[in-house]
Amino acid sequence: MNQPVDAFWMPFTPNRRFKAAPRLLVSARGVRYTAADGREVLDGISGLWCVGAGHGHPRIREAMKAQMDTLDFASNFQVGHPGAFALAERIADLAPEGLDRVFLVNSGSEACDTALKIALAYWQAVGQGQRNLFVGRERGFHGTGFGGISVGGMTLNRRAFGGAMLRSDHLRSTWDPANQAFVRGQPQTGAEFADELETRILALHGANNIAAVVVEPVAGSTGLLIPPLGYLQRLREICDRHGLLLIFDEVITGFGRFGDMFASQALGVVPDMILFAKTVSNGAAPLGGVIVHRRIHDALMQGPEFLAELMHGYTCSGHPLACAAGLAMLETLEQEQLIARVRSLTPVLENAVHGLASLPGVVSVRNLGLAAGVELAVKDGQPGLRGAMAQAAAFDFGVLTRAPGDTLILAPPFVSEPEEIHQMVARLASAIESTF
Ligand SMILES: Cc1ncc(COP(=O)(O)O)c(C=O)c1O
Secondary structure, three states, X not given: OOOOOOOOOOOOOOHHXXXXXXXXXXXXXXXXXXXXXXXXXXXXXXXXXOOOOOEOOHHHHHHHHHHHHHOOOOOOOOOOOHHHHHHHHHHHHHOOOOEEEEEEEOOXXXXXXXXXXXXXXXXXXXXXXXXXXXXXXXXXXXXXXXXXXXXXXXXXHXXXXXXXXXXXXXXXXXXXXXXXXXXXXXXXXXXXXXHHHHHHHHHHHOHHHEEEEEEOOOEOOOOXXXXXXXXXXXXXXXXXXXXXXXXXXXXXXOOOOOXXXXXXXXXXXXXXXXXXXXXXXXXXXXXXXXXXXXXXXXXXXXXXOOOOOOOOOOOOOOOHHHHHHHHHHHHHHHHOOHHHHHHHHHHHHHHHXXXXXXXXXXXXXXXXXXXXXXXXXXXXXXXXXXXHHHHHHHHHHOEEOEOOOOEEEEOOOOOOOXXXXXXXXXXXXXXXXXXX
């Protein structure tokens, strides 16, 4: 393929290296991509944690085509279209009890910034506007908006933009290699890492200055860090004791990946807001949102009735095509019982990836739901180098993966066959071996 590649400044990509040897994907069906050179590449990462129902799903394709023929665009500013209302109702039905108001956006980053703004507006509305400090967590990822990088804890995502952050502090990450390196499911140790919220952060800043605590229930973008048993429960208890809002970023965990509709349900802790994106539309259209507890929403329904209660939104918030994709995806999850399928595939992936523990240079294997991380020893004192090599090699061996740092991630589509998961893991093993 003779596609010029200079003009497109690629996101989160080493542009110079990519453009020296482009890896282009030209089509996809089910769990397979086809590369520009005609090779088949198994989709080991569901596109980018999005394509749970597999690529080109007929129900989603048809729904989007029908929407295109009926209503290509209508804004949701002062007018509306039925799809956005229908999608929000459906999501509210699926969410934990009490969380039943849905603000629609186009991405996980927008969802994060939206949630932080709702939190600030809420505290102003209830007469506690001094609460404007956010608590995130080291190694957390909440997208790339200024709010998201402020509460996020990925050092490289913050460094170049340090002057423009919201007021924030960060919990330590839950990662504890001495005790969690080779664990199946949730680690038994580490619940006490949550206590730092009370003993250090609240002690330092004062609970009544804090707007919200923002964490991913399972951290994906820094190499699949799984919450220790009891950790999220303790965070919830501390937030309740001090009246803090707890926000879960479910951008990768939402809509089935961990064996329930939301990780909040899978792990048994209900936050005050849930951020979502990715799987909600099966990746077929940009779509995200914030599910808000009704009491927060209701507190903001005040002021003159001719004015918007929240001065916030995006031109494409609740875009008709995205809503059509979202509704079709939610129907697909239900009709094809894909969440039950995630549960039945979980031990298949778990057993297969833990089989890689004996490969030389593998320093950790961890998994939860239909996601797994295989961490490799740092090469030449340069963190991330071996991960990048292994990710490129995996593509050549025919499996698409992600490598945050030196951890290779597998998060296969929910529709994968057990045999396909074995193939993905086998190709990953070849890629790992090629880097030593
Ligand atoms: C937990 C989490 N939050 C937010 C985001 C940002 O989402 P987006 O890239 O759609 O802005 C991501 C993306 O991977 C994510 O994993």
